[in-house]
Amino acid sequence: MKDSRFRLDFKVRDYECDMEGIVNNATYMNYLEHARHEFLHTLGIDFAEMTAKGIIMVVIRAELEYKSSLRSGDTFTVCVDVERESKLRFTFVQDIFNSDGKLVLKGRITGTAVNSKGRPELPPELEQAFGI
């Protein structure tokens, strides 16, 4: 498992598995979101507060490569790194590894932020976090 800016450990919950007995594809988006929000929290960015202030962080693109499956009882780690794409866009690079260190999923989630007028605008907290 590579060195990442943030990591979060999870355990598969049985309701996340579908009738194939594996974690449903959509559920990985949940895992990735939770890890991103926890990562943002370490930067002093609270998603609920931002939403209350009228700043909406939006995902504009998601790319997921499914490499192996997670099953009931599996534990896994979601890694989070972030890349600046442009003035207004940033990409979370999020890989998931199982407890044996096997790659489960490679994710790239690109987002921007929209202010209360609906215009793209990264808030200062976010600028600072991605600034360097």
Place this chain on the structure above:
Amino acid sequence: MKDSRFRLDFKVRDYECDMEGIVNNATYMNYLEHARHEFLHTLGIDFAEMTAKGIIMVVIRAELEYKSSLRSGDTFTVCVDVERESKLRFTFVQDIFNSDGKLVLKGRITGTAVNSKGRPELPPELEQAFGI
């Protein structure tokens, strides 16, 4: 809205919206899956039966471009087309439009099928469906 091989109409359910008041990003994967499975059904492919037979259709890649948001009460349509990528891979091209015909999401979901020995193998029903 373009001409597609299959279309399915949906209405947003309030539990699918998150605290931003819009449909959560992960939920689109659910919409796309349901539309794919309904499309496969029209081709005589039943996902539950296939799973019971030991043939697992797996998603290996998903690309989603989020273009506009869906909100409580919105109705929308998921379009489904399919492209052969290679001998063992096929891509569902799935766009979502709201009831005004505005593009909500562009999706490309690439899959393959794995037999009970865990080896890639498209079942005959699937070959036939994508065959031409």
Place this chain on the structure above:
Amino acid sequence: MKDSRFRLDFKVRDYECDMEGIVNNATYMNYLEHARHEFLHTLGIDFAEMTAKGIIMVVIRAELEYKSSLRSGDTFTVCVDVERESKLRFTFVQDIFNSDGKLVLKGRITGTAVNSKGRPELPPELEQAFGI
């Protein structure tokens, strides 16, 4: 199937099934909520608008009796009736039947409404709807 104040037809979506191959228990709460909100809409009550106005409708009690299972491909109907429990409480009586008319689930969802000061208060629209 009994005579009800409101009915909504659904079809099971495969992602709603868990590894037992049946619709996961929690998913029925989703079905019931969606049917309730659609019912409230027919009464002129929009859940998203109410929330925006600071009136929060809250569920305080849920009783579910699971009678038979729903599976991939099943269609079913959620019936909705409503009973006044007290000045500030009302119960949605919600039964689910499959397409053969077999009882799937008996639900009783009791709610109240809370104003922006956090105090129980049914809004006039709701009073009127349940008033008689």
Place this chain on the structure above:
Amino acid sequence: MKDSRFRLDFKVRDYECDMEGIVNNATYMNYLEHARHEFLHTLGIDFAEMTAKGIIMVVIRAELEYKSSLRSGDTFTVCVDVERESKLRFTFVQDIFNSDGKLVLKGRITGTAVNSKGRPELPPELEQAFGI
């Protein structure tokens, strides 16, 4: 918080919150299920294995009393106790407390087990677990 046979700590994930900004009612069923399955695991009962063996543990009744809400960022604990209802029925008594020890939800989930012939039958492992 009372003394319980089993406890599991959770943190709210933002995707579990709905447009009211609180954890959606249905999500509590997910929390309760995950805590139950983890509890059963400590008794040597693996839900996935049981399902694979043809023994289906089914919920026949759920009673939930919602006492206070969980929000983004909240941590909480699900307690699990179990009561024998009858020869073939058992009830999981599951209360949820937030990190201040405030009661969030009181749950009673009654289940039974069905063998591969569809007849109620508690497997020996389960008998033993609840036996005394």
